[in-house]
Amino acid sequence: MVEVTRSSAVEATDAPREADFPRDSLVAHFGVDRPLKLDAGVELRPFQIAYKTYGTLNADRSNAVLVCHALTGDQHVANVHPVTKKPGWWETMVGSRKPIDTERYFVICPNVIGACMGTTGPSSTNPNTGKPWGLDFPVITIRDMVRAQALLLDHLGIEQLFSVAGGSMGGMQVLQWATSYPERVFSALPIACATRHSAQNIAFHEVGRQAIMADPDWRGGRYHLEGTNPHRGLAVARMGAHITYLSDAALHRKFGRKFQDRDTPTFSFDADFEVESYLRYQGSSFVERFDANSYLYLTRAMDYFDLAADSGGVLANSFKSTPTRFCVISFTSDWLFPTSDSRAIVHALNASSARVSFAEIVTDKGHDAFLLDEPELFAIVRGFLDGAGKARGLTAKS
Amino acid sequence: MKHLTAANLARTPTGARIDLVMVAEMVERGVKVLDVGCGDGELLRLLSETRDVDGRGIELSREGVNECVAKGLAVIQGDADTDLADYPDDAFDYVILSQTLQATRHPRVVLEHMLRIGRHAIVSFPNFGHWTVRLQLLFAGHMPRTDILPYSWYDTPNIHHCTIKDFRQLCTEIGVKLEKAVALNAWGSPLRLNAPWWFWNLFGEQAVFLLSRKG
DSSP: OOEEEOOTTSOOOSHHHHHHSOTTOEEEEEOTTSOEEOTTSOEEOSEEEEEEEESOOOTTSOOEEEEEOOTTOOSOSSSOOTTTOOOOTTTTTEETTSSEETTTOEEEEEOOTTOSSSSSOTTSEETTTTEEOGGGSOOOOHHHHHHHHHHHHHHHTOOSEEEEEEETHHHHHHHHHHHHOGGGEEEEEEESOOSBOOHHHHHHHHHHHHHHHHSGGGGGGTHHHHTOOOHHHHHHHHHHHHHHHSOHHHHHHHTTTOBSSOSSOOSSSSOOBHHHHHHHHHHHHHHTTOOHHHHHHHHHHHHHOBTGGGGTTOHHHHTTTOOOEEEEEEETTOSSSOHHHHHHHHHHHHHTTOEEEEEEEOOSSGGGGGGSOOHHHHHHHHHHHHHHHHHHTOOSOO | OOSSOGGGSOBOTTSOBHHHHHHHHTSOTTOEEEEETOTTSHHHHHHHHHTOOEEEEEESSHHHHHHHHHTTOEEEEOOHHHHGGGSOTTOEEEEEEESOGGGOSOHHHHHHHHHHHEEEEEEEEEBTTSHHHHHIIIIIOSOOOOSSOOOOTTTOSOOOOBOHHHHHHHHHHTTEEEEEEEEEOTTSOBOOTTSOHHHHHHHOSEEEEEEEEOO
16 A cells, blocks of 8 residues: 655646546555445455545544545545635634644545545546546445545554544435444534435436436546546536525525626526526536536435435434434525434434434525534534543643 | 523522532432433533533523533433433433423423433422412412513413422322422522421422432
8 A cells, every 4th residue: 555645736637637646635545455345246446545634643543533525525625625726615614723623633534435536436547447437437325435434544543533524425424434333433523414315305416417417428428538528517417406505595695686797687598697697607617626427426325325224224223322422413594404304313313322412503504504604513513522522531732 | 582580590609500509419420311401501511510420401492502512512402392202211310300391381291201211300490389479479469470480471481380289299190209309498598308398388489309210
């Protein structure tokens, strides 16, 4: 196994190269002797995990916090993104003196299996062919992502995580961590998530996938080989999904029925309304950094997620005599993962006598609230980690 | 909405609420406790600091819950009337209902659940048999308002008031063993232990009961 840090000076603009040689990231390589056993019944080997770390691991290796990213996130949680040059996706939460304080904790954020920012996924090079995997890449699950992360922790020599935190698909990974490896998770912060993807959420994902596959440039998933890019389909998928991350109230507050750079309608199909222009921008900026096939694989992984199904349909059995402390958080205006989903997690944890906190935060910002400036969210995460830190014997400064 | 005006409850010289100290003194050290209606977490904090308990809480108000969680307490948003049913039998050593009984819709069902979930239950409540309450109804002819129960009849969250006598009656009816009881007067001092129940019922402003299952 070799550690490689790739200098950010290296030029790489096309997706396959970023997928194989991620900029400004650490990469752990797992050789053919360390296969990743997938739920689909096949083994992935060799494979690699791109990740970032922040802060310092303490002497007894007890202050590691794993941050799990959401569907379109990546390992760049608290640094300038090498592709977009924008701030990290959770800089409000992770950093020096932030709620997940990098002065106290050693934060690890890996890119998930199936993604496109340096961890093995459909746009990575298939070692058997020397060409991008495309649809030959096996279908992966949330459990596969977590299995891969566990191998990364073994590689880093971290036996137990002080905490695992994440929102949305990241929250699903948190729940999977707590059920797959309860003894390795001291505390868990599943935010704005659920123990299973609802029919409505699967339906939205299917619309996104169909948009990608309907783009003639998708070429049956072989666009990397044929030199095309289904950016229109991917942009439409992103536009549709983006609406589900917001709320009616937030859209109204932000855009209302305002016109974009004009006073009257043009009686055409231009982006007359501000909200249209905003969505088009969201779509076009997304395709610059994301791979269409990865979008298919990761949405599929979320669709397949059903924690209770792994425990004979009884959710409480997933958490039976769990030693982990949980802090479940939801947002009032999140209709993608509504509070009722979080409440189901809490009921199951109560039924297992788990130590659980649950807070619902009032906001009109919808599902995306977990990524935004929500002072109450920060206070709760900070308080929960402080309390868990005391119980774990972590001193104020490690 | 708070059930009582906590600011008006008597406090010890160190600032702790006397009724909560009374509750805490009934709890063994190092046990597992569920505080139903835990408010801003004052009792849970007191219990973890003085009795070294593994404490959990349920609170109806979102503000209370978020304040508790930000303090590092294991508290969830929930309703005593509906959510106790989700807890398994014998999950806790003590289940505490502090100044919340009178605000529940089904006090009897809540009490039964408490003793199913926990080996012991501790219940504290304002005594509606206190002489000041009796006099207000008798002579002034209006629904009683006191320092700790300041609400008007039309906006009070306290919908099931009872007296110490009433509560003892309920314990008998559902076959609960009364381990210990304390009544506090308006200044927060405990009434003499050998005083008769009618005396407690007249001069106790608040009562704290420690209960356990029979048999």
